[in-house]
Amino acid sequence: MAKNALAQETVFALRETIARLEGKSLPALAAAQASQAGHPAGGDEARIRTGVDFLDEALDGGLPCGGITELRSDGLRHAGALSGFAMALGCLFQRAENRPLLWISDRMTASDAGLPYPIGLKRFGLSIHRFLHAAPNRLEDALWLAEAALSSGIFAATFFEVRGNPAHFGLTESRRLSLRAKAAxxxxxxxxxxxxxxxxxALFRFHVEPSLASPRRLPDGSMLGGSIGSSVFHLTLEKSRNAAPLSLHLEWNHHDRRLIALDPTERAFSFERPTALSGASLPKALDRQDPAPPLGAVLAFDRAS
Amino acid sequence: MRLTALDSHAENMGLKRGQGLAEARAIHPALVMVEEDEAADKRFLEALADWCDRYTPLVALEGRDGLFLNITGCAHLFGGEEAMLREILLRLEQMGLEVKGAISSAPGLSSAVARFDASQIIGEDEHERVLAPLPLAALRIDDATVQGLAKLGLKQVGDLLEAPRAPLARRFGTQLLLRLDQALGLDDESISPRRPVAHLSAERRLAEPVQAEDDILELTSQVAQSLKPGLEARGAGGRVFELVLFRVDGKVFRLKAGASRPLRDAARIAKLFAERLKDVHDDLDAGFGFEILRLNVLRHEAFDHAQKDFEGEDERHLSLADFVDQVSARFGPECLTTYQLRESHMPERAILSVPALGHIFKPVPMPEAAPLVENALSGKERPLRLFRHPEPLEAYAVDVPDGPPIRFRWRRLTHKVCHAEGPERIAAEWWLDGEDAPTRDYFRLECETGQRFWVYRQGLYDQIANPSWYMHGIFA
Structure with missing residues (x-):
């Protein structure tokens, strides 16, 4: 009997060790917490909810506050969508805690994909008070910088931009970064x-692709055809605890600073918008900034007498 | 080719400076000759001047082979003038140099004695006595004047002292008399030090040289502690620090580190150099160790006492300052940048990228410019990323005259536009770019693949025959 209990104890200890290695909450603790607060499982580390229910579910409750989220694109030509989605996530992190942001990029990417433009970032919904941009010369320096930034705990989010899969940024380095992130x-x-x-x-990896923006919404709820409204991203959740891959279209609403899932059926319908080009589908510049003044301007003449 | 310098052995054999090489070789076939490298000589002299920084901060180069040290107020630290001169000469001789030196109240006199007489200290009333037997070249005058005076039978400085001044000035110019007066100490002569004198400086001389980085940092922290009273007395904190390390064999290392806000705390100053040392790790060859460690404050600013309890956010702000200092010390201030807003409608001028060090804690917009800057911030659609230089693109089909491109080629890819917004017309700033700088029409474009771009047309169709198009930024 006593032997049996001892064996069970060992099994529990092993289970806890495994859970800790995997970064999951301890099974016994989690059960207790779930019953106590009614939270979904995984309450041992802070999570930021994305606001899209089925995505949060796939992410075990939201984006990890102490961990790496990796975003991947097919190439520099999709730099806009990739940085856009990263900024949107950064915005969610910043909404939870308004702190500075750090953007680390290598010189190559900075020159090929452009520099982050604070006025645009502000418009996108980020708070750019104390926005820092770092462009170290070498990848080793960039990794050091990312580690220092994470362990200092100053930044709401640290963005780390690399091109392709450099040899010096492998599993070991990402493990280091992940431990730093977790500690801080x-x-x-x-x-x-x-x-x-x-x-x-990385706890999660998304594949990001650009997608046609949703049109601007008019005050009466209808859409303004032909306009470019909120950005839409086509995401594929490639790595997560859940086995099933998830593909979805998310819209970033920069006014409300939140992500909205687009209904795939509606999306399919909206794809039927005529994309064949004719000059007429593009706007005529009627409301340009400096229209020709109307003829016959009224002049204030001096009184004759 | 001529001989420019000789060692004492060669001088004893009867060779002279300025002698032809062929002639010298004819006299002594076994002559060892090294070609002169002026740049290397100069570097060596500068390294020596660096080494001499240990005696006084005011060190100047004199000619090709001399150094001036202004030791006013320093001599007592080394046991008086005599002991100091002896120590300097001894240590330089130990390095294998042949050196002569003189201490006097006039730089010209010291220079003359050191070059043409034995090493000595000249008292205030001995100037004429010492100077009189020296040759005229000792006065630092040009060769033509020396030869001209020699023709008149004036060969020693003493001959000049007795000669009437007016005819000398008429015939040889005032330079001769100026140099004479300077050598006699009648006329002031200032030497120009190589480096600016630090506002504050503290140093530690070590009996046992240190090599390890940790020891250096520990000592830096201790030395920084002794700077604190000086900074407090001025009500200031240091912004730029310099750590000077004197290696036992005479090499001197200088490490500079800046702080994002004025610092007094020894631990934080030492931390700046911790990063700096890691960065220069490979270049900093400790050899047999460092014997003197000096910390200079090159720039200081008023220390704000309020910064410690600033809206209860002190911890965060201080650690952001720490982070900026740490990174800037390691990779240089250009690595980490922040931005400043400008009053401009030109997108690339509205933002100015500035080093985070020194700017992160300054308020971003100027108070009187605030409403305008706010306008710039809240106004039109702006891209997430802006190219440093707008990239030209090839527009195949364009809605003329005011419309967007319909198909265009950029970076070897053809894009088909399916939605467009614009134009947003931004006129050039004539007060900067000139009156005929072209106007830009900006468009937001969305391509079939979902990429969103910000392009502009430089110039209007009714002004230019074929305006060019540029890609300026990308949207999310």
Whole structure:
């Protein structure tokens, strides 16, 4: 009997060790917490909810505050969508805690995809008070910088931009970063321009592709055809605890600073918008900024007498 | 080719400076000759001047082979003038140099004695006595004047002292008399030090040289502690610090580190150099160790006492300052940048990228410019990323005259536009770019693949025959 209990104890201890290694909450603790607060499982680390229910479910409750989220695109030509989605996530992190942001990019990407433009970022919904941009010369320096930024715990989110899959940024380095992030409880967003899927310590990996923007909404609720409204991203959740891959279209509403899931059927319908081009589908510049003044301007003449 | 310098052995054999090489070789076939490298000589002299910084901060180069040290107020630190001169000469001789030196109240006199007489200290009333037997070249005058005076039978400085001044000035110019007066100490002569004198400086001389980085940092922290009273007395904190390390064999290392806000705390100052040392790790060859460690404050600013309890956010602000200092010390201030807003409608001028060090804690917009800057912020659609230089694109089909491009080629890819917004017309700033700078029409374009771009047409169709198109930024 006593032997049996001892064996069970060992099994529990092993289970806890495994759970800790995997970054999950301890099974016994989690059950207790779930019953106590009614939270879904995974309450041991802070999570930021994305606001899209089925995405939150797939992410075990939201984006990890103390961990790496990796975003990947097919190439530099999709830099806009990739940085856009990263900024949107950064915005969610910043909404929870208004702190500075740090954007680390290598010189190549900075020159090929452009520099983050604070006025545009502000318009996108980020708070750009104390926005820092770092462009180290070498990848090793960039990694050091990311580690220092994470362990200092100052930044609401640290963005780390790399191109492709450099040899010096492998599993070991990403493990280091992940441990730093976990210790400080601060998120790191890795943006991989044109990267392959690779083993890493990121908790989640998204594949980001651009998608047609939703049209601007008019006050009466209808859509203004032909306009470019909120940005839409086509995401594929490639790495997560859940086995099923998830593909979805998310719209970033920069006014409300939230993500909205687009209904795939509606989306399919909206794709039927005529995309064949004719000059007429593009706007005529009627409401340009400096229209020709109307003829016959009224002049105030001096009185004759 | 001529001989420019000789060692004492060669001088004893009867060779002279300025002698032809062929002639010298004819006299002594076994002559060892090294070609002169002026740049290397200069570097060596500068390294020596660096080494001499240990005696006084005011060190100047004199000619090709001399150094001036202004030791006013320093001599007592080394046990008086005599002991100081002895120590300097001894240590330089130990390095294998042949050196002569003189201490006097006039730089010209010291220079003359050091070059043409034995090493000595000249008292205030001995100037004429010492100077009189020296040759005229000792006065630092040009060769033509020396030869001209020699023709008149004036060969020693003493001959000049007795000669009437007016005819000398008429015939050889005032330079001769100026140099004479300077050598006699009648006329002031200032030497120009190589480096600006630090506002504050503290140093530690070590009996046992240190090599390890940790020891250096520990000592830096201790030395920084002794700077604190000086900074407090001025009500200031240091912004730029310099750590000077004197290696035992005479090499001097200088490390500079800046702080994002004025600092007094020894631990934080030491931390700046912790990063700096890691960065220069490979270049900093400790050799047999460092014997003197000096910390200079090159720039200081008023220390704000209020910064410690600033709206209860002190912890965060201080640590942001720490982070900025840490990164800037390691990779240089250009690595980490922040931005400033400008009053401009031109997108690339509205934002100015500035080093985070020194700017992160300054208020971003100027108070009187605030409403305008707010306008710039809240106004039109602006891209997430802006190209440093707008990239030209090839527009195949364009809605003329005011419309967007319908198909265009950029970076070897053809894009088909399916939605467009614009134009947003931004006129050039004539007060900067000139009156005929072209106007830009900006368009937001969405391509079939979902990419969103910000392009502009430079110039209007009714002004230019074929305006060019540029890609300026990308949207999310």
């Amino acid at each position: 409880g601060r998120p790191l967003l890795i943006l991989r321009h044109g990267g392959e899927e690779e083993a890493s310590s």
